[in-house]
Amino acid sequence: MKGNANVLTHLQKLLNSELAARDQYMAHSRMYKDWGLHELYERLNHEMEEETEHADALIERMLFLETQPDFSQQDAVKVGSNVKEMLQNDLDVEYSVGAALKEAIAVCEQEQDYDTREMLVRLLDDTEMDHAYWLEKQLRLIDMVGMQNYLQSQMGKGDPT
Ligand SMILES: [Fe+2]
Ligand SMILES: [Fe+2]
Numbered sequence: 001m002k003g004n005a006n007v008l009t010h011l012q013k014l015l016n017s018e019l020a021a022r023d024q025y026m027a028h029s030r031m032y033k034d035w036g037l038h039e040l041y042e043r044l045n046h047e048m049e050e051e052t053e054h055a056d057a058l059i060e061r062m063l064f065l066e067t068q069p070d071f072s073q074q075d076a077v078k079v080g081s082n083v084k085e086m087l088q089n090d091l092d093v094e095y096s097v098g099a100a101l102k103e104a105i106a107v108c109e110q111e112q113d114y115d116t117r118e119m120l121v122r123l124l125d126d127t128e129m130d131h132a133y134w135l136e137k138q139l140r141l142i143d144m145v146g147m148q149n150y151l152q153s154q155m156g157k158g159d160p161t
Contacts, residue, residue: 003065004111010104011116012070014123015058017097020075022051024093027079028086037083038156047090047131054123061116083151087138094132101127 003011029044062069078093080086101124108117142150 001065003062003067003116004113006107007104007111007113007116008062008065008067010100010107011058011062011065011067012073014097014100014104014120015055015062015069016073016075017093017100018051018055018058019071020077021093021097022048022055023074024077024079024090025051027077028090031079031086032083032154037151037154039154040083042156043134044090050126050131054126057119057123061119065116083154084139084142084147087135087142091132091135091139094127094135098124098127098132 025044025048029041029048032038032040032044059069078089080089101120105117105120105124108114108120138150141153145153
């Protein structure tokens with residue numbers, strides 16, 4: 001089925017962000033693993049998988065709407081150099097994807113593409129209620145208990161390697 005051009009422009013923009021989010025979580029999760037922060041590794045590796053699913057949903061929808069997704073426009077990945085910076089960079093990505101999703105949802109309504117809208121609402125729920133909320137909690141915990149205590153809580157039981 002031929003898609004609406006305005007909707008498709010937003011889907012491409014979202015794909016650029018989801019692919020970057022996936023790679024940022026891949027980089028950060030592997031850094032946490034190397035540092036022995038097993039709990040953080042596990043969580044971020046899971047987020048990486050969810051971002052892959054988000055990108056996948058967008059790709060499938062674009063193909064269904066008879067448009068070839070462009071994989072060469074991915075947004076920049078912002079790799080942090082310490083845990084707080086990494087969590088903050090990830091939260092910045094989630095906030096910006098959340099805003100872009102809301103914009104795209106409004107366009108879908110305007111263009112009466114309700115199936116795409118439904119898919120985007122699912123992505124928004126993951127983005128706001130899961131990813132961003134978890135990151136907000138981690139940054140608040142660091143303020144509450146201090147970095148050393150937080151890091152100790154994230155070492156987990158064993159080395160994942
Ligand atoms: Fe996502
Ligand atoms: Fe996310």
